[in-house]
Amino acid sequence: MTTREEILVLGEKLIRLKGYNAFSYHDISAALDIKNAAVHYHFPKKTDLAVAILQSCHERSVKILEKNKYDNALDKLKAFLKVYADSYKHSMVCLVGGMAAEFHSFEAPVQKELKAVVQYITERLADILEEGRKEKVFAFKETPRTKALLVVTNMIAALQLERIMGKKEFTDIYQAVIKDIAA
Amino acid sequence: MTTREEILVLGEKLIRLKGYNAFSYHDISAALDIKNAAVHYHFPKKTDLAVAILQSCHERSVKILEKNKYDNALDKLKAFLKVYADSYKHSMVCLVGGMAAEFHSFEAPVQKELKAVVQYITERLADILEEGRKEKVFAFKETPRTKALLVVTNMIAALQLERIMGKKEFTDIYQAVIKDIAA
DNA sequence: TTATTTACTTACTAGTATGTAAGTTTGCAG
DNA sequence: CTGCAAACTTACATACTAGTAAGTAAATAA
Numbered sequence: 001m002t003t004r005e006e007i008l009v010l011g012e013k014l015i016r017l018k019g020y021n022a023f024s025y026h027d028i029s030a031a032l033d034i035k036n037a038a039v040h041y042h043f044p045k046k047t048d049l050a051v052a053i054l055q056s057c058h059e060r061s062v063k064i065l066e067k068n069k070y071d072n073a074l075d076k077l078k079a080f081l082k083v084y085a086d087s088y089k090h091s092m093v094c095l096v097g098g099m100a101a102e103f104h105s106f107e108a109p110v111q112k113e114l115k116a117v118v119q120y121i122t123e124r125l126a127d128i129l130e131e132g133r134k135e136k137v138f139a140f141k142e143t144p145r146t147k148a149l150l151v152v153t154n155m156i157a158a159l160q161l162e163r164i165m166g167k168k169e170f171t172d173i174y175q176a177v178i179k180d181i182a183a
Numbered sequence: 184m185t186t187r188e189e190i191l192v193l194g195e196k197l198i199r200l201k202g203y204n205a206f207s208y209h210d211i212s213a214a215l216d217i218k219n220a221a222v223h224y225h226f227p228k229k230t231d232l233a234v235a236i237l238q239s240c241h242e243r244s245v246k247i248l249e250k251n252k253y254d255n256a257l258d259k260l261k262a263f264l265k266v267y268a269d270s271y272k273h274s275m276v277c278l279v280g281g282m283a284a285e286f287h288s289f290e291a292p293v294q295k296e297l298k299a300v301v302q303y304i305t306e307r308l309a310d311i312l313e314e315g316r317k318e319k320v321f322a323f324k325e326t327p328r329t330k331a332l333l334v335v336t337n338m339i340a341a342l343q344l345e346r347i348m349g350k351k352e353f354t355d356i357y358q359a360v361i362k363d364i365a366a
Numbered sequence: 367t368t369a370t371t372t373a374c375t376t377a378c379t380a381g382t383a384t385g386t387a388a389g390t391t392t393g394c395a396g
Numbered sequence: 397c398t399g400c401a402a403a404c405t406t407a408c409a410t411a412c413t414a415g416t417a418a419g420t421a422a423a424t425a426a
Contacts, residue, residue, distance in 0.1 A: 018285065018288045019284045021205045024414080035375055035376080036413095036414090037417095046413095046414070046415095097343065100280070100343030100344070100347055101280060101283070102202035103346050115347050118347050122344075145355075147359075149344065149355055149359075150337055150356060152344070153337045153340035155336075157280065157336035158336050160283035160284065160286075163286050165305075169332055173329070173336060176325050176330075177333075217405090219385090220386080220387095220406080220407095221404055228384080228385075
């Protein structure tokens with residue numbers, strides 16, 4: 001991994017563990033054993049780093065959710081939900097849930113990028129749900145978009161609650177969501 | 184309102200608008216036209232302020248959810264959900280959702296208090312849901328506790344998504360949740 | 367070989383955040 | 397009227413944070 005990539009990965013980790021405003025360039029430079037200015041070399045401002053992290057998250061999401069990767073809706077949904085299960089395994093909240101609270105402390109480019117990620121994720125999930133309902137493997141009474149919002153909010157906040165309470169809230173919610181959608 | 188109360192109210196507002204680590208004692212002292220040290224007089228450390236804010240939130244929740252305030256489960260549920268609808272009206276996330284992401288940057292007393300609030304809220308909602316099912320006005324297949332977790336996560340993250348996307352995500356989710364529970 | 371670019375380090379600045387110590391004002395109890 | 401406590405202000409200390417300017421070492425291109 002290049003230094004730039006290491007900064008991106010560690011930066012995302014720090015946001016998802018402590019929050020954006022709770023980490024500093026010093027946290028990154030110390031962990032990677034480089035100097036503060038080296039981080040500024042790759043990402044002049046913290047805003048630049050935040051935007052790059054969100055873009056890499058967006059790209060990752062596209063890879064996971066790209067059409068034709070799986071040929072049935074159930075596998076697509078499982079791939080979608082696995083992202084959150086993996087977050088849970090590493091005691092992290094998802095990037096969106098980790099940045100939402102501090103939204104109004106971000107500069108416009110960060111806000112814009114965060115919006116783009118959320119929009120992409122909810123739209124793709126709505127597609128998957130609609131497809132599954134046509135295939136008769138999913139059942140739900142809401143519109144695909146509304147059901148997608150319900151599922152996404154369950155996942156985002158499940159990770160947050162698990163962190164606070166730590167009594168298998170995530171697993172409960174995760175299994176309930178799958179059971180609820182399965183026709 | 185006493186200065187102490189004004190600090191508490193403004194502090195909570197700042198957490199819910201910008202996030203805990205994004206506001207400073209200066210933000211409070213400037214808004215209330217007092218000196219920085221005056222805030223420290225009432226709440227020596229930021230941790231003390233956070234704990235006090237969470238306690239006042241806890242007390243408020245107890246007042247709203249106290250047993251025997253309403254005599255039927257539907258009114259109880261409505262009172263519960265109204266808290267989130269009011270947050271939405273003021274473009275704020277709820278305190279729990281606003282602090283979850285930064286959880287690991289808090290000192291132990293803050294973490295403990297946040298946990299207590301979440302625990303109380305989910306337990307009371309589970310009670311309300313169970314009561315409503317007995318009254319045959321609510322219908323759901325999950326356990327009351329799991330259904331409570333599903334509803335709470337919908338509300339918490341709905342406020343967060345609304346903030347990011349701003350295209351009536353909250354209203355969609357809010358109405359879908361009520362429709363889903365109503366028998 | 368020389369020039370240029372990449373990826374840094376060294377060294378620094380300006381601003382802000384949390385927090386404290388000591389002094390001041392105001393109202394009230396005895 | 398005196399003493400005392402509550403609610404501040406003034407002034408300061410410490411530490412960190414974001415960010416910059418200038419220099420360096422190594423690889424690469426002309």
